[in-house]
Amino acid sequence: QVRLIQSGAEVKKPGASVKVSCKTSGYTFTDYYVHWVRQAPGQGPEWMGWINPNTGFTTYAQHFQGRLTLTRDISISTFYMELARLTSDDTAVYFCARDAEISGVVSPANWGQGSRVSVSS
Amino acid sequence: QSALTQPPSVSGSPGQSVTISCTGGSSDVGNYNYVSWYQQHPDSVPKLIIYDVAKRPSGVPDRFSGSKSGNTASLTISGLRAEDEGDYYCCSYVGSYTLLFGGGTKLTVL
Numbered sequence: 001q002v003r004l005i006q007s008g009a010e011v012k013k014p015g016a017s018v019k020v021s022c023k024t025s026g027y028t029f030t031d032y033y034v035h036w037v038r039q040a041p042g043q044g045p046e047w048m049g050w051i052n053p054n055t056g057f058t059t060y061a062q063h064f065q066g067r068l069t070l071t072r073d074i075s076i077s078t079f080y081m082e083l084a085r086l087t088s089d090d091t092a093v094y095f096c097a098r099d100a101e102i103s104g105v106v107s108p109a110n111w112g113q114g115s116r117v118s119v120s121s
Numbered sequence: 122q123s124a125l126t127q128p129p130s131v132s133g134s135p136g137q138s139v140t141i142s143c144t145g146g147s148s149d150v151g152n153y154n155y156v157s158w159y160q161q162h163p164d165s166v167p168k169l170i171i172y173d174v175a176k177r178p179s180g181v182p183d184r185f186s187g188s189k190s191g192n193t194a195s196l197t198i199s200g201l202r203a204e205d206e207g208d209y210y211c212c213s214y215v216g217s218y219t220l221l222f223g224g225g226t227k228l229t230v231l
Binding site: 035037044045046047050059061062095100105106107108109110111112113114 | 124153155157159166167168169172173178208210212214217218219220221222223224225
């Protein structure tokens, strides 16, 4: 059974950084790309980027260029999302999501439970 | 890039069919067969119900179907049930290995 378990809620001050983890199980870690998606309160999802679990190669939405870093640790089947220079607009639930198909990059399918990040002074 | 365009709300009675549209442009929805649809209930995680325009993941009822014509993708739910009520989002590949979500549609089952 595919599972993606994310780290807990975070409260950050403006200007700080946040790092969210996503531990995977139930499938071959290196077969599937992982996306990160966030959802602000009362808003729709916003795609942030994906990471190739084999090479660590990443692609980011233009909106997050320069502020977002996606990484992975193959040894513990875990992905990480780090977002820098936080503002109140970054208050959202952040999700990791495995793609639907092996080596696919177009269909976030199996989602983590979400990690709430609140940014407030 | 602006979100893909979806109607803010649709409604239907139990047993009826409803269709939700997702309109993009010739460089995204119209250019690739990589549109997915998500169902989200309040305070829940989005659930993939359609991918690659018309494929259904295992476990998704065949009451849910997807299609595309030109720059518009559509999700049709037939035999509407009370548990179908919720928010629906489309998502399309938009080139350069990036994705874009729609603004969302609230489905009300009357």
